[in-house]
Amino acid sequence: MTGSDTTPRISIRRSQLGRARGLGAARAGSAHWWAQRVSALALVPLSLWFIAGMIGLEGAPRAAVAAWLHGPVALVLLLCLIAASFWHMALGLTVVIEDYVHQEGARLTLVLGVRAASVLLALLCAVSALRLGL
């Protein structure tokens, strides 16, 4: 990389458009942006409900957790919270990684790692919740 005080030179013989192509289109970015907002919106009521639920279960035995999830409403809300949280988390962590990790291999590894971890953790949570509630 040249310093900011030197005049940059272009050594790659391609047109301006050709050089900008493939760097990521605004079209693809808006889907990510939109998904982040939709999951955030869902998480506003779900988080409030979850905090209230956790206060109710403070220090409670396992049977109380199972009883809490036994009704269909609580179970469905918890599944929604799990889905929205891990989706929101994967999107958010991806942005953080893309902002700070510039080395391409490390960035791809971390982004894919976050995706994998999100899916695994979400499924672990969901299956556990179903096992408790059903």
Next chain:
Amino acid sequence: MQDVRDALMIARTSEGKLVRRPLSPHLQVYRWPVSMALSISHRVTGVGLALGTLLLTWWLVAAALGDRSFAAVQGFVGSPIGVILMLGWSASLIFHLFTGIRHLAWDIGRGFDDRAYRTTAMTVIVATAAATLIVWIVALVVW
């Protein structure tokens, strides 16, 4: 220019001269206005909450497995380290929730003027402290 990704950093002036586009200065040159502190804290608490999902997963999996594993996770949450983690986690969640609502308001074009910007920032800070305090008082004392 060696890397294709540099293409967006190089532009041509009206005289046709190639110039490197200016970069915004790094964080350390700024004073820390409340808006900037909140923006960074939103991100930091987001990453913290991502780590907190490990605790949520452990709790749910342990509850599904049986009484013994559930007692282990309850023991951890009740330990001094666990209480500190829960305090940080609850405060982070409440803060991220409130700053998140502020972000959603900006997304529909509200609250961009100078005064609203500062008022909502201070509201978020006070509301986070108050709500976290209320949650813990209700959880520990009232319940």
